[in-house]
Amino acid sequence: MSFRVGQGFDVHPFEEGRKLFLGGIEIPFSKGLKGHSDADALLHAIIDAMLGAAALGDIGQHFPDTDPAFKNADSTKLLKESYARVQEEGYSIINVDSTIVAERPKLSAYIPGIRNHIAEALGCNQNQISVKATTNEKMGFIGREEGIAVHAVVLLEKV
Template sequence: MNKIRIGYGYDVHRFEAGRKLILGGIEIPFEKGLDGHSDADVLLHAITDALLGALALGDIGSHFPDNDPEFKNADSSELLRYCYEMVSGKGYSVGNLDATVITERPKLNPYIKSMRHRISEILDSAPEDISVKATTSEKMGFVGREEGMIAQCVILLIRD
């Protein structure tokens, strides 16, 4: 395999009342959470898919099927950690990652530093190698109508 590998991840979840909003491995105060089989952490799911995709190891659904009761309400931090252990077992570490969350609300800027720190812990990386940004969709589409949230991520893996 090459010394450098790039992966891309994308995820989307709809909002649901009565659930906690978990994003980037932390809980964010908000009146709605995200709907999903696991904790529905859209950011960590995009990162997980990017990590797996960089080494052509499938996607999050192939490793943690949404119809498997074992993963009901699973902590996405643990799912990401498991996938990172697979990647590091193949001799790779994270060079850097760049992720964007697209949502009208909640405003995420106050939580970005905490998300970056949590992700860096999971991926055994320095926080300065983890970029998390937030933007809106300018009130367009399902995100603009505040029906859900999108996350995208690119990741660079380096062979140790």
Template sequence: MAKIRVGFGYDVHQLVEGRKLWLGGISIENPKGLLGHSDADVLIHAICDALLGAANLRDIGYHFPDTATEYKNVDSKILLRRTTDLLHEAGWHIGNIDATICAEYPKLNPHIEKMKETLASLMEIEVSEVSLKATTTEKLGFTGREEGISTYAVALIEK
């Protein structure tokens, strides 16, 4: 009998001028990017936390601390690839990912398919196993004021 687990991840980063916007492993044209120790890809970070949590392997900050110089400005695709490796080493296979990006701007629907392809490749799963949605907060809160972007992610893993 297969063993399955579910994990939940959440991340948020502030939008600032002078940074590229990276979401789901792709660069998106925008006047502001996300501030963080790495490239601040909130989607990848939330997915990493969901995967690590499902496998009971702590969290992204434990494995890739923002105090470590080797992760300064690191491409978050590397973090997701290493997270996938950690799961495989522990005997887990990724079943599927479901994530929601909360951003008032830019409009993300034109980028969803490319993000899904990129993420699926990094996690070694089919594109059909990655569900991404984009929503706004109807101008409410820090997201609505375009001060930042947040992401929620759920992961199913199996052994």
């Protein structure tokens, strides 16, 4: 068996007048994340981790923010397309582990739905998807509630 590990990171500032999406789920909040697509930092970090594990580059190479085709794009579609590219290389997901870093909004009530959505998008079991949330203890731009950061790790297996 051949295993590959990839790590991903994404960060977006908050922006007034946008909806907040994390893990493909709309989270009720007064601000959304600024970005060319729907700015779903969780799915973007997972995409980068997945592509990295398969040595396929990063999200910006596949879905550049300079391409109008991806303006306000649904990141769930980008996740599915990225996983299809990973599968074309002969890999399947063993597990995803991710951490959202945000002071607000509080996310614990949304995590089961987020895990379920990601598992459905990737065609795997919910027990293969881990999503955690933490704060930055009021330090830095996250602590000042200026944005959200996400770390993700993906383990792939050659099939």
